[in-house]
Structures are given as C-alpha cells and as structure tokens.
Amino acid sequence: MKTERNADLLKRAAKVVPNGMYGHQSTAMLPGVTPQFFARAKGTYLWDYDGNRFIDLMSAYGPNLFGYGHAEIDAEYVRQLGEIDGATGPSGVFVELAERFVDQVTHADWAMFCKNGTDATTMALMACRAHRGRRKVLIASGAYHGAAPWCTPLPYGVTDEERAHFIYYQYNDVESLEAALAKAGDDFAGVFATPHKHEIISDQEAPDPAYAKAVRDICDGHDGLMVVDDVRAGFRINRDCSWHHLGVEPDLSSWGKAIANGHPISCLLGSDRAREAAGKIFVTGSFWFAAAAMAASVKTLELIRQSDYLERTIAMGDRLRNGLDQVAASAGLPISQTGPAQMPLIMFNTDKGARDLALTYAFSEGMITNGVHFHPYHNMFINAAMTDQDIDQILEAAETTSKTLPDLSTYQMNPMAKAAFQARLEPAPA
Amino acid sequence: MKTERNADLLKRAAKVVPNGMYGHQSTAMLPGVTPQFFARAKGTYLWDYDGNRFIDLMSAYGPNLFGYGHAEIDAEYVRQLGEIDGATGPSGVFVELAERFVDQVTHADWAMFCKNGTDATTMALMACRAHRGRRKVLIASGAYHGAAPWCTPLPYGVTDEERAHFIYYQYNDVESLEAALAKAGDDFAGVFATPHKHEIISDQEAPDPAYAKAVRDICDGHDGLMVVDDVRAGFRINRDCSWHHLGVEPDLSSWGKAIANGHPISCLLGSDRAREAAGKIFVTGSFWFAAAAMAASVKTLELIRQSDYLERTIAMGDRLRNGLDQVAASAGLPISQTGPAQMPLIMFNTDKGARDLALTYAFSEGMITNGVHFHPYHNMFINAAMTDQDIDQILEAAETTSKTLPDLSTYQMNPMAKAAFQARLEPAPA
Numbered sequence: 001m002k003t004e005r006n007a008d009l010l011k012r013a014a015k016v017v018p019n020g021m022y023g024h025q026s027t028a029m030l031p032g033v034t035p036q037f038f039a040r041a042k043g044t045y046l047w048d049y050d051g052n053r054f055i056d057l058m059s060a061y062g063p064n065l066f067g068y069g070h071a072e073i074d075a076e077y078v079r080q081l082g083e084i085d086g087a088t089g090p091s092g093v094f095v096e097l098a099e100r101f102v103d104q105v106t107h108a109d110w111a112m113f114c115k116n117g118t119d120a121t122t123m124a125l126m127a128c129r130a131h132r133g134r135r136k137v138l139i140a141s142g143a144y145h146g147a148a149p150w151c152t153p154l155p156y157g158v159t160d161e162e163r164a165h166f167i168y169y170q171y172n173d174v175e176s177l178e179a180a181l182a183k184a185g186d187d188f189a190g191v192f193a194t195p196h197k198h199e200i201i202s203d204q205e206a207p208d209p210a211y212a213k214a215v216r217d218i219c220d221g222h223d224g225l226m227v228v229d230d231v232r233a234g235f236r237i238n239r240d241c242s243w244h245h246l247g248v249e250p251d252l253s254s255w256g257k258a259i260a261n262g263h264p265i266s267c268l269l270g271s272d273r274a275r276e277a278a279g280k281i282f283v284t285g286s287f288w289f290a291a292a293a294m295a296a297s298v299k300t301l302e303l304i305r306q307s308d309y310l311e312r313t314i315a316m317g318d319r320l321r322n323g324l325d326q327v328a329a330s331a332g333l334p335i336s337q338t339g340p341a342q343m344p345l346i347m348f349n350t351d352k353g354a355r356d357l358a359l360t361y362a363f364s365e366g367m368i369t370n371g372v373h374f375h376p377y378h379n380m381f382i383n384a385a386m387t388d389q390d391i392d393q394i395l396e397a398a399e400t401t402s403k404t405l406p407d408l409s410t411y412q413m414n415p416m417a418k419a420a421f422q423a424r425l426e427p428a429p430a
Numbered sequence: 431m432k433t434e435r436n437a438d439l440l441k442r443a444a445k446v447v448p449n450g451m452y453g454h455q456s457t458a459m460l461p462g463v464t465p466q467f468f469a470r471a472k473g474t475y476l477w478d479y480d481g482n483r484f485i486d487l488m489s490a491y492g493p494n495l496f497g498y499g500h501a502e503i504d505a506e507y508v509r510q511l512g513e514i515d516g517a518t519g520p521s522g523v524f525v526e527l528a529e530r531f532v533d534q535v536t537h538a539d540w541a542m543f544c545k546n547g548t549d550a551t552t553m554a555l556m557a558c559r560a561h562r563g564r565r566k567v568l569i570a571s572g573a574y575h576g577a578a579p580w581c582t583p584l585p586y587g588v589t590d591e592e593r594a595h596f597i598y599y600q601y602n603d604v605e606s607l608e609a610a611l612a613k614a615g616d617d618f619a620g621v622f623a624t625p626h627k628h629e630i631i632s633d634q635e636a637p638d639p640a641y642a643k644a645v646r647d648i649c650d651g652h653d654g655l656m657v658v659d660d661v662r663a664g665f666r667i668n669r670d671c672s673w674h675h676l677g678v679e680p681d682l683s684s685w686g687k688a689i690a691n692g693h694p695i696s697c698l699l700g701s702d703r704a705r706e707a708a709g710k711i712f713v714t715g716s717f718w719f720a721a722a723a724m725a726a727s728v729k730t731l732e733l734i735r736q737s738d739y740l741e742r743t744i745a746m747g748d749r750l751r752n753g754l755d756q757v758a759a760s761a762g763l764p765i766s767q768t769g770p771a772q773m774p775l776i777m778f779n780t781d782k783g784a785r786d787l788a789l790t791y792a793f794s795e796g797m798i799t800n801g802v803h804f805h806p807y808h809n810m811f812i813n814a815a816m817t818d819q820d821i822d823q824i825l826e827a828a829e830t831t832s833k834t835l836p837d838l839s840t841y842q843m844n845p846m847a848k849a850a851f852q853a854r855l856e857p858a859p860a
Contacts, residue, residue, distance in 0.1 A: 009525055016528035016540050018705050023714025025519050037522050041514040049522060058518040063716055068517065078508055084471040086692040087498065088488040088803055089455050092467050092479060095439055098446035110446050115545040115694060116715040122578060126587025135589050147714045148552060148578060150592075154712035157556025159565050161591040162580075231716075257716050262516040264545060264694050264717035275448050282584035284453025284577045285546040286493055286661075286687050287694035373518055 001369050002050035006035045029417040031365035041068035043385035054373040055390050059381035062257035067385025073261045073299045080295035091291035100301045106240050107249035108269035114288050117231035117256030118146030120266045123283050124227040124252045128190030131225050131277035136184035138191040140171040142199050145229050171197045174214045181218050190225040191215050195233040195242030201377045204339030212248040225274050231256040235304055260297035309384035317341030317382045323395040331402035345379040355425050361413040366401030431799050432480035436465045459847040461795035471498035473815035484803040485820050489811035492662055492687035497815025503691045503729045510725035521721035530731045536670050537679035538699035544718050547661035547686030548576030550696045553713050554657040554682045558620030561655050561707035565595040566614035568621040572629050575659050601627045604644045611648050620655040621645050625663040625672030631807045634769030642678040655704050661686040665734055690727035739814035747771030747812045753825040761832035775809040785855050791843040796831030
C-alpha cells in the first residue's frame with residue numbers, strides 16, 4: 001500500500017497545524033497505515049492521495065447517511081446557494097425546515113438551528129438551566145456530549161468551576177441516577193441521556209427501558225428538562241428521536257451529523273414544555289441561518305421519510321455482523337461486536353475476555369491495508385450507499401486479514417494509543 | 431412598502447421556533463418594517479419575500495466581504511463539493527489553507543479551523559489556560575466574544591462559576607488592565623482584546639497604541655498568551671491581523687465571518703509560542719474539516735491579496751460618512767458616526783449629546799422604507815461589491831428620510847428595544 005503522498009501532506013501539515021492535525025479525525029491514535037488526508041469521496045468510497053480506494057465504514061464519523069456526494073442532496077445545496085445562503089437574515093427555508101422537523105420528530109414542537117453538535121448540546125444545557133433558574137444537570141459518566149469546556153473529554157484548558165454543577169451518574173443504572181438527583185436537591189435543572197451507550201473502546205450498551213423511563217419520571221416529578229443527545233445516533237436508530245421506540249420522549253433533543261447528509265447544520269429540537277426556556281437563552285452564530293445547508297436538510301428529511309435507507313443500513317449492518325462472526329470463529333479470534341448493527345463497535349478480546357488492543361489494532365491495520373477504512377476503537381456507521389457487494393468485499397478483506405495477522409507478541413501497535421488505552425482498560429495497581 | 435409575505439412567514443415561524451427567531455439576526459429589536467426573511471441575495475443587494483430590494487449595509491453581519499453569491503468564490507465551493515467535502519478525514523486543501531493563512535498573517539505560524547466565531551474564541555480561551563495551567567483571563571468589559579456560556583451577553587442558562595476566572599478591565603485603559611493583572615496574580619493565563627471597541631449602541635473606539643502595547647508587554651512579562659479576537663474585524667481593517675499596523679502582534683487570533691466570504695468556516699491562528707498549548711486542548715466538530723468551505727477560503731484569501739477590496743471598502747465608507755454628515759448637517763440632525771468608515775456605527779444624538787434612540791430608530795426605519803438595510807444600533811459593514819452609485823442611492827435615501835421624519839414626540843419606536851436600551855443608556859437612579 002502506497003503512503004508517500006499522505007506522508008508528504010503530513011510533513012507539510014506538521015509545520016502549519018499543531019501536531020499536524022487535531023480533533024476526532026486525527027489519525028495519531030490509529031494504525032500507522034491509516035491515511036490522514038483524502039482526495040475524493042463518492043458514495044461509500046474514499047480515495048487517498050496515493051491512489052488507494054477504501055470502503056469507508058466510518059461515514060465521516062456519522063454525517064454520511066446516504067452516500068458521499070449524493071446527487072439530489074448536493075443539487076439542493078447548490079441550487080439554494082445560487083439564490084441566497086448566509087445573509088442579513090434567514091431565508092424562508094429556515095421556517096420550512098423547522099416545520100419539517102416538527103412533523104418528523106414526535107416530541108418536537110419547535111426547532112433552533114446551529115452548526116456544531118456541540119452547539120446543540122450546549123443550547124440544551126443552557127435551556128435546562130434557564131427553565132427554572134436551577135443549575136444541577138445530571139450527565140452519564142463518560143458520555144461524549146461535545147468538545148466545549150463543559151464537556152470536552154481531555155482536561156487541558158478547562159477549569160473545575162466550568163463543571164461545578166454537573167452530577168455524574170452511571171448509564172442504565174436507575175439507582176445511581178436517583179442518587180445524583182438526591183445530590184442535586186432543589187437545584188435540579190435536568191438530565192442528559194445518550195440514545196445508547198457509545199463511548200470509545202467500551203462495549204456499547206442498549207438503553208434499559210426502565211432507565212429511560214426513570215429519566216423521564218425524574219424530570220416530570222422534579223420540574224427539570226430531559227435531553228436526549230441524538231447528535232451521533234439521530235436518524236440512524238429510527239426516523240424519530242432515538243428513544244421513540246421505547247415510548248420515552250424528551251423535552252429537548254440535540255441533532256447534528258447526518259441531518260443534512262454532511263452539509264454543515266445541527267439543531268436543537270424541543271417540546272412546548274421547553275419553549276420558554278429556549279426562548280430566553282442568547283445563542284447565535286455567524287453561519288447558523290445560512291440557507292444552503294437548510295435546503296440540503298429539507299431534501300435529506302424527505303429521503304429519510306420516503307426511502308428504505310433505515311431498513312437497508314440495518315440489513316447491511318446485520319450481514320456485516322454475521323459475516324464477521326463467522327470469519328472470526330473460523331480464525332479462532334474472540335470478536336466483540338456491540339451496539340446497533342448499523343453503528344457497530346468492533347474490537348477483539350483475549351481468550352480470557354479482556355480487551356485485546358494489539359489484536360484489535362492489527363486487525364484494523366489489516367483491514368485498511370486491504371481497502372476498508374475500519375476503526376479500532378470508535379463505533380462505525382453504515383451508510384445507505386453501501387451494497388451487498390461492498391459487504392462481501394469487507395468480509396473478504398476480513399478473511400484475508402485474519403489469515404495474515406502478524407505475530408502479536410512482536411506486533412508494534414501505535415505507541416500513543418497503547419499508552420493512552422492500556423491505562424483506560426486496566427485498573428491502576430492498588 | 432409591502433410586508434405581507436414577511437408577516438406570513440413570521441406567523442409560521444412563531445409556531446415552530448421559540449419567539450419565531452433567535453440570535454443576532456432576529457429583527458425583534460429592529461424597526462417594525464425590517465424584513466426578517468430574505469428570498470434572494472446578490473452582490474450588495476437583498477430581496478425580501480414582498481419584492482422589496484435593499485442595498486444591504488449589514489453584509490450578513492460581517493461575512494459578506496466581496497458580495498453575495500460571488501461567482502469565483504462560490505465556484506470553488508461547488509467544485510470542491512464535487513470532489514470531497516466532509517469525509518472521514520480532511521482533504522489536502524486543509525493543509526493548503528493553513529499554509530495560506532500562515533503566509534498572510536504576520537503573527538501566525540499555524541492554523542486550526544472550526545465553524546463558529548465562538549469556536550475560535552473558545553479555543554483561544556482554552557489555549558490561554560493550557561499554556562501554563564493557569565486560569566485567570568483578562569477580558570475587556572462589555573466586549574462581545576461569542577455566545578457560549580462563558581461569553582454570551584445575556585445571563586439566562588449561565589452559571590456564575592463558568593465565569594469565575596475572568597477579570598474584566600476597561601478597554602483602552604492601561605491602569606485598569608494592570609489592576610486586572612494584579613488581581614490575577616500568579617494565576618494569570620492571558621488577555622483578550624478586540625481590534626477596536628465595537629459594542630452595540632456605544633460609540634466605537636479605536637485602540638490606543640499604548641493600550642495595545644501594554645497588552646503585549648503584560649503577556650510577555652508574565653508568561654501569558656495574548657489574544658486578538660478578529661472574528662468581526664478580520665481582513666476589514668487590513669490584510670493582516672487587525673493590530674498589525676500598530677506594530678503589536680498577538681500569540682493567538684480568532685477569525686470567522688469574512689474569511690470565506692460567507693461560507694461556513696472560522697479559525698484560530700497562533701504563533702509558535704502558543705503552539706504547544708493549542709496542541710494540548712481537545713476541540714473538534716463534525717464539520718470542521720469539510721473541504722468545500724476551505725476551498726472557498728483559499729479563493730477568498732487570493733482575492734484579499736490580489737484585489738483592491740480594502741481600499742475600495744474604505745473609500746466607499748468614507749464617501750458614505752462624509753455624505754451622511756452633509757445630509758445630517760442640512761437637516762440639523764446631530765449624527766454620531768464612529769468606528770472605521772468601512773465598519774460604521776451610525777446613530778443620532780440629542781442636541782445635548784445624549785443618545786437619541788427615537789431619532790435613531792425613526793431614521794433607520796426611514797432608510798429601510800427607502801430601500802437601504804440600515805441597522806440602528808449595531809455596526810454595519812461595507813462590502814466590496816458596493817459601488818459609487820450604491821452610495822449615491824444610500825445618500826438619496828438618507829436625504830428623503832431626513833425630510834420625512836415622523837414627529838418624534840409621538841413616534842412609536844420598537845417597544846422592546848426601548849425597554850432594553852433606555853436602561854442601558856441612562857444611569858439608574860441613585
């Protein structure tokens with residue numbers, strides 16, 4: 001696999017960007033062969049600068065729902081760009097899109113648009129606090145809600161005071177949720193929940209319906225607001241808010257990533273119960289009212305409503321999961337596949353059930369070398385442009401990879417990842 | 431002036447958006463005739479849904495630098511969109527754009543891209559704190575640095591603790607800056623400065639070179655980082671960071687709005703002194719690495735370098751300022767024009783020199799009715815698509831407006847604005 005041109009770009013980037021790259025798309029913690037830069041994207045495929053083609057299981061870390069460069073969606077973006085995009089006020093498509101979201105998502109009576117997923121979660125946080133002027137917000141320990149000072153996963157540049165009024169509970173643990181509520185006392189403002197537990201490296205976990213119901217009951221019983229952070233999972237679990245099938249509707253939900261198939265827009269949706277609070281907070285951004293991404297989102301919602309994208313991505317995810325189980329069983333590799341099939345986290349364990357990072361990294365490296373962008377520790381995303389043939393190719397790559405694994409006793413996994421993740425997986429010595 | 435279709439859109443919006451609209455582009459505080467929604471934008475013109483055309487002095491609140499729907503810039507966006515936009519990693523244009531910024535802006539040794547201006551100021555804040563692990567950041571009282579909990583101008587949804595480590599000083603006041611530094615003690619992390627004082631309603635103020643130099647000296651002498659928040663003024667004052675002509679270079683500068691002529695991208699630039707700190711913080715966003723807005727920014731930087739846009743916007747601003755002075759003098763109206771001519775704040779005073787809100791609002795209303803989008807309390811932005819003929823039309827509108835002003839003793843100015851701004855302008859009774 002050629003990597004020279006990617007390496008050249010990395011050298012140039014190292015001069016003009018701190019560490020050469022930053023954020024969730026940095027390849028610093030990925031297998032060394034992973035390309036950092038891509039020259040072209042179409043459907044479910046990526047091409048790097050060295051001419052390598054990849055079937056992309058990451059889907060841009062979520063935004064790619066219908067395929068890269070989707071003709072109809074991009075045409076709407078370009079058409080709207082020719083009329084009006086960002087201007088001194090929004091266009092009528094702002095109203096239309098808000099109406100479409102209210103139609104589409106059961107709990108939503110209103111919408112507010114923004115740019116980052118973090119904008120949508122930050123607005124939800126502020127609305128919780130503005131609701132009754134209370135401060136304590138209950139958040140599941142380890143859950144990712146964005147990269148602002150109040151929520152970014154690394155401690156650098158963050159003060160303790162910025163997190164003074166969060167109380168952390170254990171996901172799916174009603175007892176721990178109630179203990180957090182008790183701590184909040186009469187300063188209780190609301191609860192954040194993720195649709196399912198989807199942190200890096202850890203097994204993903206479906207929501208326990210009793211937990212979901214407890215979140216709702218606590219917010220009802222104590223006049224707080226309930227938030228579902230649907231930035232990552234929105235429209236990938238169902239065509240509504242991700243807890244809709246549990247019969248649990250939040251007061252607020254945060255959306256981003258896939259809502260315009262990759263065009264830059266996110267949003268906060270809310271029920272009438274949260275309308276007054278949302279109307280009090282001052283939040284805005286220079287590009288939040290731009291019309292082109294809204295027109296792309298209108299078209300995306302139309303495809304979400306009218307196409308079988310959801311059933312297809314689930315079916316593809318199931319085929320992939322079953323196929324990988326078979327490949328792993330044949331090779332005697334203890335595979336760990338968790339999360340919804342269309343948002344799979346795929347790692348490997350040791351015979352004794354502990355996470356096997358070296359095997360996981362070696363497998364990911366093999367998959368990349370064999371033309372599949374396969375993430376070793378983050379959940380992946382099946383997009384609707386993926387075909388049976390693509391799944392077959394992924395399974396072929398998996399078979400080849402499993403038969404050509406390096407000797408793990410001498411395999412050099414990414415040393416930065418090893419340092420960061422070993423500590424996370426193994427309890428510190430007593 | 432017809433307003434029916436705008437009113438219809440407002441009615442629909444009121445159902446599906448809290449207050450019908452939010453943020454800096456809400457017309458709730460503007461004269462009642464101001465259209466909230468626009469159907470089309472081209473060059474320096476806006477068209478609303480009732481068929482009214484406006485010469486737009488707001489330029490999208492800053493992003494419109496070369497004209498709406500700029501053919502060359504938008505063509506670059508669309509070309510890049512066809513190759514790769516948001517994907518599982520950035521494209522090579524990410525590296526190219528970082529190199530262009532480093533070439534263009536004297537203090538910059540590196541760049542990090544993001545989406546909102548608030549992202550770029552928040553990253554600057556986090557970098558200040560990550561630099562030496564200190565917390566106290568000095569911020570000019572009343573300066574707008576964005577709409578996150580740490581900086582949003584309204585108190586709703588914000589906790590005191592989120593601002594526990596800011597020390598506020600008076601802009602242009604070296605003594606107050608030094609007092610703030612003394613308060614910070616050995617927890618001093620850095621200083622935020624705006625290129626010039628550009629808050630709403632207040633007269634704009636140029637930076638005192640002694641103040642600018644003091645900010646630099648304090649950061650050098652006490653190992654803090656110096657930030658220029660160039661989100662609003664960037665590339666409108668000169669082709670470099672806005673304090674370059676004062677001979678004062680920051681460690682960090684935040685940019686947004688005009689850097690891609692309205693396409694959604696912002697950035698943090700930094701010197702080598704701030705590289706390590708910026709490399710430590712974890713910041714990211716789903717759409718931050720998207721290539722199309724970066725390609726548009728590359729083209730915008732090319733136009734910034736090669737065209738006379740800056741001299742033209744200054745010349746247009748000067749013509750407008752001089753012309754309005756004459757119109758106002760003829761009509762006996764005490765006009766207040768402050769700030770750089772290309773970023774003018776234009777309001778009216780009473781004969782005794784106090785701010786005359788009713789006259790200001792009546793004048794703004796007249797200008798809008800006569801086809802000029804003219805803001806009563808926020809600085810405006812001249813864009814490079816504006817021509818001498820447009821300035822002539824604006825001046826004609828001003829003359830008509832000044833001759834047809836309503837009786838101010840009975841004029842009903844926007845009651846929400848009156849309630850909010852009277853309190854701000856008049857000292858509270860002792």
